[in-house]
Amino acid sequence: MISKTDDLTSAVKETARRFGAALVGVAPVERFDPMPPVNDRVPEGHHPRDFLPTARSVVSIAQPILDPVLDAPARLARRKLPMVPENVKYPYWDLVYNITGHAVQDRMLEFIGQAVGQFLMTLGYEAMIFPTTGVHPRIEGMTTPEAFRESPFKYTYGPFSHRHAATRAGLGEFGYCNVVLTRQFGPRQRFNSIVTDADLTPDPLVTEPICLRDACALCLKACFMHAITLRTDPDVRDHRSLDEDDHTRIFIDTPSKSVPSQCMRRRQEHPTSPVRGDCIRVCPVPKVRPDLPDHLQEMIGEWQAV
Template identity: 30%
Template sequence: MPKRLGNELHRKVTKWGADLVGFAPVARFTKYPVEHQPVKDFSNAQTVIVLVLQMVDPLLDIWLNAPPDSGAGQMSTGRAFEDEILQGICYRLALYLESRGVGAKVIPYEPGLYLKDAAVLAGLGVIGKNNLLITRKFGPRVRLRALVTEAELPPSDVIVDNPWCNNCEACIQACPVGALEGGRYNRELCLTCPLHRRKISPYAELWCNQCANACPVGSKVPGDETIQLKTQ
């Protein structure tokens, strides 16, 4: 039964637009702080379902910051299109599971699970020297979202070896502020990067993506330098 349901869910979410999906039993998350555990949002949770969307175009990564009085509703809080897409698929899947009598709940983006870790635990890839999830097919150029369900689904095998990073330093060299030097990610340095929050219109901005774009793993997509529109 878990295997059949797992295959069925896999077929559904890929049809609805997700590029990869993995299943992680909640027991894999016990080491995390309580507020970042899947059972925090749903005490009956048995399985975390992690969905991956390939970043096929930098436009998907645009954050909207319409003024609060513009009537734009949620857009005024700043949302990336990729997250809207993934969130939609998550809700659709949760509704589908519920229609079959199986409880499910979409995990909030923040605070929620550590999504990169959740993806590793759901067998979707490894953490690279760029501190991002690297998938075999798309490299690190992906975005993530998760939901939990009381269904027991067949656990995905965790990938233990990282075959890619050994002799590579492309992401370290590409980082404009040296935030990946010394073998660990420096959050404070990363936050100083001038490529974060580049305005491409009065209401839209892009975050730095250099450490993902430089990575040779997986299929390549246009980098954010392809977005030229600027308004002063």
């Protein structure tokens, strides 16, 4: 039997899809309470109820990064091209990727959030929407890490974790790369979320692992800045560390930590380093990509030979 809740959920999902969402899932707000086995607690100020005290559901939406958008700039940056001077080629291809693989999805997901929010509003519900990425206020005389030194992450972040919402809405699970993997696109997508007081039909959580875990670990190898570590790494302790972690579990909460400021320093410290994104470019989920730059092809070749 189709209930009113099911009808509303279908209409909300249809609205998100009509405006460009490729994936849509629903999480009841209770899934943001600490869940075993890790029992990660949402940091204060980041829970759906912090934004809407009457929140009942969170809608998670995603758009893919198109495969060539991720792969082509990385490959082309390795070539000598007459139209792109050698001294600017890495920043040039970094920017091409940032526009087509980040900015486009970031803005579109925000528009989709507004469209879904308006739709809910016309039916008498409340909805809160979010920026897709971290918010980076400019504080005069300070770098971003200096300004956020007192924060546990030591860097700016978004007001709401769309990755945690995505796993709770059944769209995927975290990978070792600290990015959410879906069956459809692996780690190649971006997420946003809408918090609402509407009761919507929840989607089931993922029940089978998507990340290949220790049988792969290519993302950890590909990150030449060593910005990603597993939460059990005794050398990197902070409030998110774990002494033990069961990697047979589904990663509703992340098994790893990443240091964004370290990742951001890559071009400064290694001017000829690969175009941003090798940690997700190398991921063999949902399939190994055929057009990767040589250094990643080699890495995958060695992995396949084992």
